[in-house]
Amino acid sequence: MAIGETTQKAIANPTKEFFVTMITRDITLEDCILDLIDNSVDGAWRGAGSRPVGFSEEADLSRYSISINVSPKSFRILDNCGGMTLNDAVNHAFSFGRRSTEEYDDYSIGVYGIGMKRAVFKLGTDIKIRSTAVDEGKRLAFAVPINVARWLANDAPPWDFDIAEDEALAEDGVEITVTTLNGGSVRSFESPSFVQNLRRTIARDYTLHLNRGLKILLNDEPIAGALIELRQSDEFVPMRDEYEDEIDGERVLVELIAGMAALPPDNSDPDEQDDGDKRFGWYVACNGRIVLAADKTTLSGWGTDGWPLWHRQYSGFLGIIVFTAAHATALPLTTTKRSVETSSEVYRRARPRMREVTRQWIDYTNARKQALEEAKQREAGAASISIYAVNRKTPVKLPLLTPRQTERVGNIAYAVPISRLRTLGKALGSINMPYREIGTKSFDYTYENLVGGE
Ligand SMILES: Nc1ncnc2c1ncn2[C@@H]1O[C@H](COP(=O)(O)OP(=O)(O)O)[C@@H](O)[C@H]1O
Ligand SMILES: [Mg+2]
Structure with a gap:
């Protein structure tokens, strides 16, 4: 056998367990939920014509809504943002990572083709993804149920998920429910401060979409975008x-x-409280x-x-x-x-x-x-x-302020018997005159008499 000739192959396939653990490790639960919202927003944006999301684009998203419900028992996100087609589901939505052959020319915020999978695995172990969408003129509904334990049990390729027929959702869109939550999700959803922070983060990160009319509800309460x-x-x-x-x-x-x-x-003292x-x-x-x-x-x-x-x-x-x-x-x-x-x-x-x-x-x-x-x-x-x-193509304008004239000053300090101070105070107008005033008055008096004028 010649040196350099291949004799055998070392297996390099990942295990599912490794995959699931790795992709969910360095991301917070909150960021995972935002990834699901991103997908819905991308759907809404596609529905609105996939155009640039700049300031000058007039896009009305008011017919789209995303509803999120969290509790220690379950998680659900439901949108009416158009849904994914069966073709989407079969060919790419459930793959880990986007293929370089896939063309995404849609101003989306999805980048890596991992967000949805990462989110549901982070959330729990009993997952159901439902979608209703119109594909080539036909309205079609399907569901992808994922029992994580069962899915993990078999590493043999090909890796896939079953797609089943399903009842149609009320409107075209996607619904994801997770019913057996992981411990971390339970603890987070039990915590009022987690939910409150999530609300605040959504209000902030999707402000530009909310300002265009998109509705996002958390536990049935609408979230208002920040007015900038x-x-x-x-x-x-x-x-x-x-x-x-x-x-x-x-x-x-x-x-x-x-x-x-x-x-x-x-x-501008740094230690002062300042809400703003x-x-x-x-x-x-x-x-x-x-x-x-x-x-x-x-x-x-x-x-x-x-x-x-x-x-x-x-x-x-x-x-x-x-x-x-x-x-x-x-x-x-x-x-x-x-x-x-x-x-x-x-x-x-x-x-x-x-x-x-x-x-x-x-x-x-x-x-x-x-x-x-x-x-x-x-x-x-x-x-x-x-x-x-704000008008386009305008440079910032701020007023030019006139600084107060500040002259250099000197301080005078000297001690005199209090009785004499009082007497002088009285002569200047009041026996109770503050010492500082007696000082400035006597300076002014002397200045006027010896130097004259101001
Ligand atoms: N709510 C949704 N509405 C429509 N399509 C969706 C939705 N969620 C996921 N998808 C489809 O699943 C694909 C994979 O989602 P994801 O794993 O988050 O990766 P990415 O967003 O980077 O493509 C999306 O590109 C989209 O085609
Ligand atoms: Mg995504």
Whole structure:
């Protein structure tokens, strides 16, 4: 036998157990649920015509709704966002990972072809995925029941899931129910703070979709999107800019809006309580999904490239940058969709523009310290407007403040007998005159007599 000749093959197939454990390991339950919402949102977006998710696109999502119910006993998500077709289910929806031959040209936030599988395995062990969709003119319903223990029991290829006929859902869409929950899911769903946080995260991350009318309900309660507003007047104008970038032949539309969202604090002592702080900073969205919210860290640039670290003084500033691409792979998105990929070229090239407007706000708040009253008066004239109402292609405008003239001063301190102080106080007008006033009055008196004038 010749050296280098292949004699045998080493088996490298993964086991299902390994797969399920690995893909669910480094992701939180909350992020898994968001992945399911992403799929519904992608469905709604397809229904609305698969177009860019930028600021200027008029898309109405008000006929779509996503309903999530969680309890220590079960999890359910139901949408009316069009559903997946039987063909989708057979060929790709249940595969682990997207094939490079698959064409996704739909402005979706699904990237890797793993979200749904990862989510249901993380949630529990008795799973049912139902879908009703119209495919080539025919309305068809099917269900994919997954009993995880049974599925794990046999590693032999091919790996697949049974698809069964099913009753149609009331509207075209997908319903996923998980009835035997994993311990971690039970503990989370028992906890009011988990549910409350989930609600808050959904409100924040899907703000742009909620603002277009999409309905999301958690335990039957509708979630309201955060209203993102900036202040505007003749003197304060939020900036708005857009440009096209390209990466590996993919076009990425980049839009920025930034300005004063609220009046800055009078006092910028870092230890003071300030509610507003949570809203301010930079927001980054990828195909409509907010992946970084109210960021005050190096991720959005604070403390890098000559930006100062975030300080309470900068409160009131809000910037949002939106990246839109037909293929989600071109977006500066991390795999958990919970942060921005700072090494992305597209993101790196956007940073100087973010920095420019941030810098102007920093300069304004510096000048403000020397002209607080004037600043407050001018700021009061700026009214809130929705970010969608900000004029396109406008640079930021902030007023130039006139700093108070501050002359260098010196202090005088000396001690005299109290009886003499009192006597002088009385001669100056009051026996109870404060010592400090006696001091300034006697200085003024002497100055006038020896030097004269002011
Ligand atoms: N709620 C849904 N509505 C329509 N199609 C869905 C839904 N959930 C999942 N799918 C289909 O299943 C596929 C796989 O979903 P997923 O595992 O999250 O990967 P990805 O979203 O990255 O494609 C989706 O691409 C989509 O075709
Ligand atoms: Mg997905």
